[in-house]
Amino acid sequence: MNINLKIKNCFKLRVVCLFSLLVFNSYIINVNAQQGKKISPYLFGLFFEDINYAADGGLYAEMVQNRSFEYAPADTPQWHSLTSWEYVKQVFSYGSLNIETNNPIHLNNPHYVVLDIQHVGKHATGEYSDIPENKGTPGVGIKNLGYDAMIVKAGEHYDFSMFARQISGKPMSFVVSLQGTDGKILVEDKIIIDSKDWKKYTTTLTASENSDSASLLVLGTSKGKLAIDVVSLFPQNTFKNRKNGLRADLAQLLADMKPAFVRFPGGCLVHGDGTNNMYRWKHTVGPIEQRVEQKNLWGYHQTMGLGYFEYFQFCEDIGAKPVPVLPAAVSCQNSGGTWRIGGTGQQALPMEDMEAYIQEVLDLVEWANGSATSKWGSIRAATGHPEAFNLEFIGIGNEDKITPEFQERFNMITQAVKAKYPEIQLIGTSGPFSDGEDFEKGWAIANKNNLPLVDEHYYKQPEWFLSNLNRYDSYDRKKPGVYLGEYASWGNKLKNAIAEAAYMTTLERNADIVKMASYAPLFAKKNHTQWTTDMIFFDNKEYSLTPNYHVQKMFSTNYGDTYYKNIISTEKDTTLSASCLKDNKTGDIILKMVNTGVESKNMKVNLSKFKNFIPDAEQITLTGDAEAENTLENPTHIVPKNSNTKVSKSFDYIAPPMSLTVIRIKTKTKY
Known part of the structure; x- marks a missing residue:
């Protein structure tokens, strides 16, 4: 319970305070004494897009390629109905x-x-x-x-x-x-x-x-x-033994990360190459023989076997919140290959089609959350899931060019959803870059519509991340929160992952305004990649976990609900970053320490704000040569090392060069 919540009604305030003192007295005193800051409960999650053969031929366990004879030259010029x-x-x-x-x-x-x-x-x-x-x-x-x-x-x-x-x-x-x-x-x-x-x-x-x-x-x-x-x-051995299910080993890698959410199905895949290629969720549910297959924006084919039902079911299986992203009734501004000439090839649905499209968006909420007797809830139930999926978030648009056509349709969609389903948290879009015209316009629309979240995307060199560690410190806490939906340092070497780790400590520091974050892209299949910086590389038999994956997992599996400042001193060394969280469900204190430099550096830790911690702690360290990376041929070149360590009220930690260290400290009581 957050005692800093301002309640105007005095009577309600007294009731809340009395209840708090009776039931959570020790917890409240502890939080006050430590001056911790409550942070987002779902900061670290996953972003899945069918790029690099991530779905068909990848996470989706179907072994037959072109099973319905629907391949066509529109997918890839040399393809036809009998390809494969x-x-x-x-x-x-x-x-x-x-x-x-x-x-x-x-x-x-x-x-x-x-x-x-x-x-x-x-x-x-x-x-x-x-x-x-x-x-x-x-x-x-x-x-x-x-x-x-x-x-x-x-x-x-x-x-x-x-x-x-x-x-x-x-x-x-x-x-x-x-x-x-x-x-x-x-x-x-x-x-x-x-x-x-x-x-x-x-x-x-x-x-x-x-x-x-x-x-x-x-x-x-x-x-x-x-x-x-x-x-x-x-x-038969799919993840959770699901029919029409997922490749067990790849799905387990994602489950092992314990993500708070999964964003799907894209990405640029969502708004598609022209309005006829937009990803329409209704085409992806029901029996597989009735789903609408189509060209994949990234140059191959989508069977839609991995569709909305399978995405939602997977989220449920791993305890993650589903975050579907729907087109904002416009196509990708790079439709027709116009990215080669700077765009824009954005197409918009005709206004006479907007009423039906808005209803399609509203129907998604009913399909996910409606009772088994509702029109669309009954379709979900017929698939074998009578219980609601408890959808809370919907993204509208992805990296769109903020044109007048986009703005008009985006406003129509968001207003309709807010009117009928005010409990749904809508996520706006701010273009593909960390700044610029579309970024500013996207944020202006979000502010005007009072949206809960805005989706920011950027891919940068590691030096950019290290020079922007204060990016979110000055964001206005009264405006919409941030969902950092796609980000990565260009590369899968250790130096890239450690730069991301340093940046992620600042996301934790600002997790009162940065509500969600997800690395991208997720998967890449050998010999079938359109985007070369990815988290997991695989073929039909094996996989390779990048240093970036290990960093993401170390953060997502060691997260808390309260941030504490001034616990770890870096003495203003720009090569050092750190974060301290507490998980009040377990009572664990979690320290994260990053050294992006080429020499070992000392960090001073002061745990005097915390009571009853146990000196015997768990430590995980990821370190190595800055240029090192993992491959399918050598998948374990860079891996985290687990060990035990001793902590005290005040101690020094020598951070190895190019490293991320997590120290997890147990306490004798949860509160």
Whole structure:
């Protein structure tokens, strides 16, 4: 309870004070004595954007690439409906394959394969028995190569499914198998296609051995004609064993950070490349065969398998607040590649479409928070989640050019949400830079609309962060709070991470006005990166945690609710930064000390404000060569080291060069 809260009503003040004295007396006295400052409970979180193949082929555990045959040249010029697929004819079998659209599963998913198996061969004998065409099971079908091949593990279970319908008269038999690069069968099973209507067929495949380069073969073994769509293969071992779930190891890395929130799905992905490419949340919920796939702004494709339901469910699974970001009814100012000529290619939804779009924004709140009997709440419940997701935050816009068209539509959206759902905290946008015209205009709009938060973004050299450690000290506490939604030092070397650590101590110092912060981008897949400074690098098998990740985790897992000044003395050394927090839920005192210099430096710690602390403390230190970095080939070059240390009422700490140290001190009582 904050006793500094000013309550005009005298009677209420007396009641609150009396209650406080009776119930929280020791806690209040302690806070007063220490002069701590209450800070944001959700400062450090995550920002996820489908860039660098972060979703499809990454965090989203689907193993089949282009499962619905919706790839197109609009995604990437050389792509088409059969990208990542091979047409297979085995053992003298033959037929034909076509892509059709005249009778799809759903209008949102128009393309599908028509397979016409005209002849199923037989194994030859004698002089023809050893030719390649005589190998394997006789039949005609399709093979998927996955996202840079598929990783399968011996004994692991994989859920296969596909939609199919008969076109010819008789049921058709199929063999579904996982194969190694040499064609070796790792596992196979049989299914019968027996319906002239679209029907989902499933089986579970258990691999007999490990393979780093597997593929999925769907092979028709009887004559006939049929349609196939949405061919899917998922490991059963997803994060929390969720169906249509997330890659377990990558998701666990995020859960281990204990983020207070997750912002999604972008990023520039949100407002898209033109208004027809804006990210529309309604296109991403419901059965996957009914979701609207589309071009990814970053030059590939979005299946929307990782959609709003999956984002919200993941947030719930890891105890993080969901922070969806919606387009402000305008596209990216760099639409059509206009960034090459300085923009602006911003497009705006026509005003006659704004009523429907505003309703779409309002419907999101009902979908997330409405009862299971409400219109959109019932759609959430039908997906298997009758309970509300308890949405509290919505971002409107992302790094937008603050044009008159943007301002008009932004105001319309925010006013409508505030009128119907005043409890929702809206987050404005201030452009992609730390200052400048869009930054000033974005803040002016936020001030005029009295928004709770403004989203600031900036990517800078490490020297910028070190020369701007006082940036938020002078921000007006009576104006909207800051959400630092995207920031990073250009690079993944230790020196970049330590510069960010120094800056993060100042975010803690100013966490009464800086309410939220998230590093960006989050993921980058090997050989598929559009943005080279990222937190986690990965391929289909492994991952590498950057020094930046370790810094972020050390801060987010060692956070508190109260900031204390003048606990750690840096003697005005500009290479040193420090922060002291207390977590009143546990009673722990948390010290963070950063040395950005090339020599060891002394810091003086005075804990006399705190009572009943235990001298035996936990210490985590990240240090090393400034130019060092982690790679997929050497992922543990720079890692934090855990140790035990002794603390006292007053002690010196020698901070290693280029280091972040966290010391966590237990107390005998929480208060």
